[in-house]
Amino acid sequence: MGCYLVTGIAGFIGSAVAGALLEQGHEVVGLDNLTTGRLEKVPAGALFVRGDCQDGGVYESALPRRAYDAVLHIAGQSSGEISFDDPVYDLRTNAESTLRLLRFSLSVGCGRFLYASSMSVYGNPETPVVSEDAPARPLSFYGVGKLASEHYLRLYGQYGIRSTALRLFNVYGEGQNMENMRQGMVSIYLAMMVGEGRILVKGSPERFRDFVHIADVVDAFLRCLDHPESEGREINIGGSGRVRVGDLVDRLCALSSLPVEVEYRGGTPGDIFGIAADRSLASACLGYAPSVSLEQGLARMYAWHTSCQDAGTAPPAGTP
Numbered sequence: 001m002g003c004y005l006v007t008g009i010a011g012f013i014g015s016a017v018a019g020a021l022l023e024q025g026h027e028v029v030g031l032d033n034l035t036t037g038r039l040e041k042v043p044a045g046a047l048f049v050r051g052d053c054q055d056g057g058v059y060e061s062a063l064p065r066r067a068y069d070a071v072l073h074i075a076g077q078s079s080g081e082i083s084f085d086d087p088v089y090d091l092r093t094n095a096e097s098t099l100r101l102l103r104f105s106l107s108v109g110c111g112r113f114l115y116a117s118s119m120s121v122y123g124n125p126e127t128p129v130v131s132e133d134a135p136a137r138p139l140s141f142y143g144v145g146k147l148a149s150e151h152y153l154r155l156y157g158q159y160g161i162r163s164t165a166l167r168l169f170n171v172y173g174e175g176q177n178m179e180n181m182r183q184g185m186v187s188i189y190l191a192m193m194v195g196e197g198r199i200l201v202k203g204s205p206e207r208f209r210d211f212v213h214i215a216d217v218v219d220a221f222l223r224c225l226d227h228p229e230s231e232g233r234e235i236n237i238g239g240s241g242r243v244r245v246g247d248l249v250d251r252l253c254a255l256s257s258l259p260v261e262v263e264y265r266g267g268t269p270g271d272i273f274g275i276a277a278d279r280s281l282a283s284a285c286l287g288y289a290p291s292v293s294l295e296q297g298l299a300r301m302y303a304w305h306t307s308c309q310d311a312g313t314a315p316p317a318g319t320p
Helices: 012-023 056-062 087-107 141-159 185-196 214-226 245-255 280-286 294-310
Strands: 003-007 027-032 047-050 070-073 112-118 162-168 170-172 198-201 211-213 233-237 261-264
Touching: 003 012, 012 027, 012 214, 056 087, 070 087, 087 112, 087 141, 112 141, 112 214, 141 162, 162 214, 170 185, 170 214, 170 294, 185 198, 185 245, 185 294, 198 245, 211 214, 211 294, 214 233, 214 280, 233 280, 245 294
Parallel strands: 003 027, 003 070, 027 047, 070 112, 112 162, 162 233, 170 211, 198 261
Antiparallel strands: none
16 A cells, blocks of 8 residues: 655545545545644544645654655645735745645655646636647636646656646535635535525626536546556546536525525636636546536535534535
């Protein structure tokens, strides 16, 4: 069995990926600053280190220096809207952190590096469905940081680091942070609907997205570890295909037993009008295909969230 370093282990995606690695019998070392993640979501059996990925001191004294089979860098500020509040922090947590982790990987002889990138690197694409060779013109500081990290991965390829950047589309599912109302389209709308009986949509209902369930994101990361064909690539990870925001809202409202008020107004900085993933490369390199339909995923997430509400507990960030 192997040993893996997972950053963002106390958050939504990181805890899910780490949990899956542990279930397979691997050792996991996790790094998280607990800014948005929660300690109780760190999977049992993982060795947890608290710290910032962009802090050089973490690598000098806190993280175990050992032979990792791969580094999975999932931590980072994950909201395009929030990135406008403090662009310098966004740069540090997303780009500088990647650079420091690549240097650490090289220093301990770890040659495999997986990175949680984002559809945000594309900006507003020229075609509704984007492949990995589409122009990258990010519209947010968040997208710029993700794209910069991808370039760092390429540069470190010359030193023997075999990297893969997974360009994740709109990730959702059980265990998502339901308290952050500025990140995660599905989680924001679902939290509003259950908590307030209303959904405020910032932007046009004609916008569209590609929604991918957390189970499929975990599957994509695990597949990367077993498919060397993915090395040195950026790979789209989508799920539902093109879905109008208005249709997403309608599907959420259909899950509620009570009437839901819906209002469309305003917008958010750096918002993309519409984007969906061409999954051809993911299929060819990873044998990846989404297994959870949007209908199934929304129903599962709604049941999870309402059960937390009924129990009087706050839905935590991380896996349920």
